[in-house]
Amino acid sequence: MIKTDTYNLDHLSELEAESIFVIREVAAQFDRPSILFSGGKDSIVITHLAAKAFYPARIPMPLVHIDTCHNFPETIEFRDRLIQELGANLIVGSVEKTIEEGRVQEETGMNASRNKLQTTTLIETVEDNKFDACIGGARRDEEKARAKERFFSHRDDFSQWDPKNQRPELWNLFNGMHAPGEHFRVFPLNNWTELDIWNYILKEKINLPSLYFSHERECIKRDGQILAYSDFLKLREGENPQMMRVRFRTLGDLTITGAFESDADTVEKIIDEVAATRITERGGRMDDKRGESAMEDRKKEGYF
Amino acid sequence: MSDTNITSNHNGLLRFTTAGSVDDGKSTLIGRLLYDSKSIFADQLEAVEKASKQKGLEVVDLSLLTDGLRAEREQGITIDVAYRYFATPRRKFIIADTPGHIQYTRNMVTGASTADLAIILIDARHGLLEQTHRHSFIASLLGLRHLVVCVNKMDLVEFDENKYREIVSAYRSFSSRLDITDITFIPISALNGDNVVKASENMPWFGGSTLLHHLENVHVGADRNLQDCRFPIQYVIRPQTDEHRDFRGYAGRIASGVFKPGDKVVALPSGRETTIHSIFSGTEKLTKAFPPLSVTMTLDDDIDLSRGGMLVRPNNQPDITTELDVRICWLDEKPLNLSTRLVIRHTTQEIPAKITSILYRININTLHRDEEDLIVEMNDIARVTIKTASPLLSDSYRNNRTTGAFILVDPSTHATVAAGVIR
Numbered sequence: 001m002i003k004t005d006t007y008n009l010d011h012l013s014e015l016e017a018e019s020i021f022v023i024r025e026v027a028a029q030f031d032r033p034s035i036l037f038s039g040g041k042d043s044i045v046i047t048h049l050a051a052k053a054f055y056p057a058r059i060p061m062p063l064v065h066i067d068t069c070h071n072f073p074e075t076i077e078f079r080d081r082l083i084q085e086l087g088a089n090l091i092v093g094s095v096e097k098t099i100e101e102g103r104v105q106e107e108t109g110m111n112a113s114r115n116k117l118q119t120t121t122l123i124e125t126v127e128d129n130k131f132d133a134c135i136g137g138a139r140r141d142e143e144k145a146r147a148k149e150r151f152f153s154h155r156d157d158f159s160q161w162d163p164k165n166q167r168p169e170l171w172n173l174f175n176g177m178h179a180p181g182e183h184f185r186v187f188p189l190n191n192w193t194e195l196d197i198w199n200y201i202l203k204e205k206i207n208l209p210s211l212y213f214s215h216e217r218e219c220i221k222r223d224g225q226i227l228a229y230s231d232f233l234k235l236r237e238g239e240n241p242q243m244m245r246v247r248f249r250t251l252g253d254l255t256i257t258g259a260f261e262s263d264a265d266t267v268e269k270i271i272d273e274v275a276a277t278r279i280t281e282r283g284g285r286m287d288d289k290r291g292e293s294a295m296e297d298r299k300k301e302g303y304f
Numbered sequence: 305m306s307d308t309n310i311t312s313n314h315n316g317l318l319r320f321t322t323a324g325s326v327d328d329g330k331s332t333l334i335g336r337l338l339y340d341s342k343s344i345f346a347d348q349l350e351a352v353e354k355a356s357k358q359k360g361l362e363v364v365d366l367s368l369l370t371d372g373l374r375a376e377r378e379q380g381i382t383i384d385v386a387y388r389y390f391a392t393p394r395r396k397f398i399i400a401d402t403p404g405h406i407q408y409t410r411n412m413v414t415g416a417s418t419a420d421l422a423i424i425l426i427d428a429r430h431g432l433l434e435q436t437h438r439h440s441f442i443a444s445l446l447g448l449r450h451l452v453v454c455v456n457k458m459d460l461v462e463f464d465e466n467k468y469r470e471i472v473s474a475y476r477s478f479s480s481r482l483d484i485t486d487i488t489f490i491p492i493s494a495l496n497g498d499n500v501v502k503a504s505e506n507m508p509w510f511g512g513s514t515l516l517h518h519l520e521n522v523h524v525g526a527d528r529n530l531q532d533c534r535f536p537i538q539y540v541i542r543p544q545t546d547e548h549r550d551f552r553g554y555a556g557r558i559a560s561g562v563f564k565p566g567d568k569v570v571a572l573p574s575g576r577e578t579t580i581h582s583i584f585s586g587t588e589k590l591t592k593a594f595p596p597l598s599v600t601m602t603l604d605d606d607i608d609l610s611r612g613g614m615l616v617r618p619n620n621q622p623d624i625t626t627e628l629d630v631r632i633c634w635l636d637e638k639p640l641n642l643s644t645r646l647v648i649r650h651t652t653q654e655i656p657a658k659i660t661s662i663l664y665r666i667n668i669n670t671l672h673r674d675e676e677d678l679i680v681e682m683n684d685i686a687r688v689t690i691k692t693a694s695p696l697l698s699d700s701y702r703n704n705r706t707t708g709a710f711i712l713v714d715p716s717t718h719a720t721v722a723a724g725v726i727r
Binding site: 007008009010011013014015016017018020021024025027028051052053054055056057058140141147148166167168169170171172173175177178179190191193195196 | 314316317384385386387388389391395396398410413414417418525528530538539541542543544545547548551553555556557562584585586587594596597598600611635647649650652705706709710711713715718719720723
């Protein structure tokens, strides 16, 4: 509900209005736009905003899921149900297929993950479908390399990001002009924080995968992190899966997403927990801990 | 429910910009606001402490929090506008933190374009400097209505009231040439936190509020233009499904004014009159819509209206013109060339345009006009005239920060080469 008794908007309504404007701008400026859908809360919020932006029409662009095939089964079930509800079009890019066809080599070793491999599949999916814009759910507050991200972020013919040569972005005037083969990554949630996302989920009563809420699951402890036990995880010596009461703060691959012990089983309790937490959201992700510039390097190569 | 919950951020959103060099304590001030409002996380602080030690610094260098790119850390400079976020129980804040050294004008203009308020930092030992003039002028050019002048490093002048009064009076006499009505002065010490979040015990002579208290309470709602109704059409929604066979909705963001169902409106550029039937935000029907809401409107009549068009009120219309008198900030590495064909992007309009004459350049340090040297290079501000291939639906920037602003794009390189405001 938007309160119109005064002319002042609460900050979530203002953020919503900005994001809807950006999403509509993508539909208006590009020929083959798409929404990158990971199954995580941010991309679920994006999808919710897109449905609002074009109501009563359907979302006029496909949802694209880059599937590492190491996903939590809950994520995939949730994705398929949402797609059906929205009557949206889903395109799946499979990392498994990229590996089978020999275009990337699977990482080996204890901390092997498919996080980096996703980039190749993502770029291939963009090229195969000739997408000229991909909407993503990234936010500036997630990581310091993202604090300087534009709403319309230009990618060259090789899907690369050049942080030193970004187009200046003023007011709400977005310049999406590009040469054939180039594309844009667009980030409508740039100005949202993790807490804004949760408060919006509460306000709009948005459904989320059960993984975000406290539940019992088999886990192992490794390098100070709690990881979900699954067939994809190679156990080290001395590691014993044990039942724990956990939830996830972000949803990446089974192999890299850290869980933490929590009793928060409602959105309200999660908000209280997030507000009190002293560790950033991505603090639980092994992929960001591969060095000071881990995120910047992956972004330059074409990562989300 | 926790303090930081939405239900209590009742003063909404405040976007502000800070500008300055490393030396005047800007990073320390931002660090102080983030730190004292508990917006820095434990792992972030730990990373910054570690990095400061590696660089051999004795104190924690809070600029490392904002300098996110590898090149910036390596060279110890800030390259680009960085956006920082923090919230208090009263308000959510977005800081556009602009660097002081490289491409400062371009970055400051970018940061100020979306801001409601600017913080100007003055070192109490040095008083007004060139950069004080520069920052203040750009804030004024970009139509900011609120300035906060922080006289910083008061600890280094023994918290001397006279020193502070001198600076305030010097700034007042300079700022009379600017177009900013609300200027607030606060003596602070960002390093020690005096008057930033907590009132200073060292300056009992100061009766004003702390910086954070001011930021939490400054009223920016009145800055929005609620008089002149302007609704630029962004996208036309036609579901073409059985359920909504004849639905035709005009989607966009209200630039200014208040729209209600039943209002008589004129569709521009056709000039056809009709009436607003309904206004939607998602599935919800609104009884009125105002800036900055994104809505969808349906009309009583089927008329010719598409992206780039605008709905306005019959008795209050924008300028419809192909000739513009503007001030621009040049953003491109190649200097302005009058023969280059450009595209102007203005609200949702995109029209071929060219710059027809350069009237003068403005020296942003002295505010003097230079009518002799008319070579406009990156970071220059100039007054020019523009001709467009078809009419622009515009207002003066002073009255309308949405319909008065534009960018120029070079269609051969796709670069955004200039940002401008209409007189």
